[in-house]
Amino acid sequence: MTIIANLLQVIQENILNAKLTTNRNQNVQLLAVSKTQSTEKIREAYIAGQISFGENYAQEAINKKSLLEDCNIDWHYIGPIQSNKTQLIAQHFSWVHTVSRLKIALRLANARPADLPPLNICIQVNSSNEPTKNGIQLQEVADLATEIVKLPTLKLRGLMTIPAPTQDIAKQHAQFKIIHDVFVNLQQQGFKIDTLSMGMSDDYVAAIQEGATIVRIGSAIFGTRPKLKQKV
Ligand SMILES: *Cc1c(COP(=O)(O)O)cnc(C)c1O
Numbered sequence: 295m296t297i298i299a300n301l302l303q304v305i306q307e308n309i310l311n312a313k314l315t316t317n318r319n320q321n322v323q324l325l326a327v328s329k330t331q332s333t334e335k336i337r338e339a340y341i342a343g344q345i346s347f348g349e350n351y352a353q354e355a356i357n358k359k360s361l362l363e364d365c366n367i368d369w370h371y372i373g374p375i376q377s378n379k380t381q382l383i384a385q386h387f388s389w390v391h392t393v394s395r396l397k398i399a400l401r402l403a404n405a406r407p408a409d410l411p412p413l414n415i416c417i418q419v420n421s422s423n424e425p426t427k428n429g430i431q432l433q434e435v436a437d438l439a440t441e442i443v444k445l446p447t448l449k450l451r452g453l454m455t456i457p458a459p460t461q462d463i464a465k466q467h468a469q470f471k472i473i474h475d476v477f478v479n480l481q482q483q484g485f486k487i488d489t490l491s492m493g494m495s496d497d498y499v500a501a502i503q504e505g506a507t508i509v510r511i512g513s514a515i516f517g518t519r520p521k522l523k524q525k526v
Pocket of ligand 1 (some may be wrong): 327329350372373456494495496510511512513514
C-alpha cells in the first residue's frame with residue numbers, strides 16, 4: 295500500500311470515528327485538496343479509490359485535468375474566484391465552493407455549458423467575523439441564496455467556510471456551529487440544501503461533529519505543499 299493510500303485510509307477511519315461521536319448520522323464526503331500537488335500524487339490517490347479532488351487555481355487545475363483525462367475524477371473548485379476565470383471554472387468543474395457575490399454567481403451561470411448538468415454551488419460564509427477573510431457575512435447569506443436558486447444552470451447545495459485557524463478545540467466548534475446554525479435556518483426557510491463544506495487537515499474532526507458533510511483535506515493526505523510555481 296502506498297503512503298497516500300494509507301493516509302487516505304487513516305482519514306476515512308477518523309471520519310467514521312468522528313461521526314460515531316455524534317448522533318447526526320450525516321454522510322461525510324472526503325474532498326482531497328490537491329492544489330500545487332503533482333498529477334502523480336493525484337493519480338496515486340485516485341487509484342487508491344479517491345474520486346473527488348479540490349483545486350484552488352483554475353489554470354493549474356485545467357492543466358492537471360488534461361493529464362488525468364483517463365481518470366473519472368470529480369473536480370471541485372475551492373479557491374478565490376476572479377471574474378476573468380469564471381468561464382474556465384464553469385466549463386471544467388462540477389462544484390464551486392467559494393461563491394460569495396451575486397456577480398460571480400451570475401457569471402458562472404451564464405458560462406455553464408448547456409450540455410453539462412447544473413454547476414453545484416456552495417456559498418462561502420465568513421464564520422470568523424474577520425474583515426480580511428473571504429466569504430459573505432452571515433446576515434447576507436439568505437439574500438444571495440434567494441438569487442442563486444433562480445439560476446437554472448446552477449444548483450445551490452449549501453454553505454462553505456474557512457474559519458480562522460486555531461488549535462483551541464472549543465473555538466473550532468464554536469466557529470463551525472455558527473455556520474451549521476445558518477445552514478439549518480436556510481433549510482427551515484425552505485431552501486433544499488444538503489451540503490456543509492467545512493473542516494481541513496487540522497480541524498475536520500470538530501467540523502464533522504458540528505455537521506460537516508464535505509471535509510476538504512490536503513496536507514494530511516499529500517504532505518506539505520510545494521510552492522505554486524515549482525510544480526504544476
Ligand atoms: C488548501 C485548502 C484546504 C486544505 O488545507 P489543508 O490544511 O492542507 O488540509 C482546504 N480548503 C481550502 C479552501 C483550501 O484552500
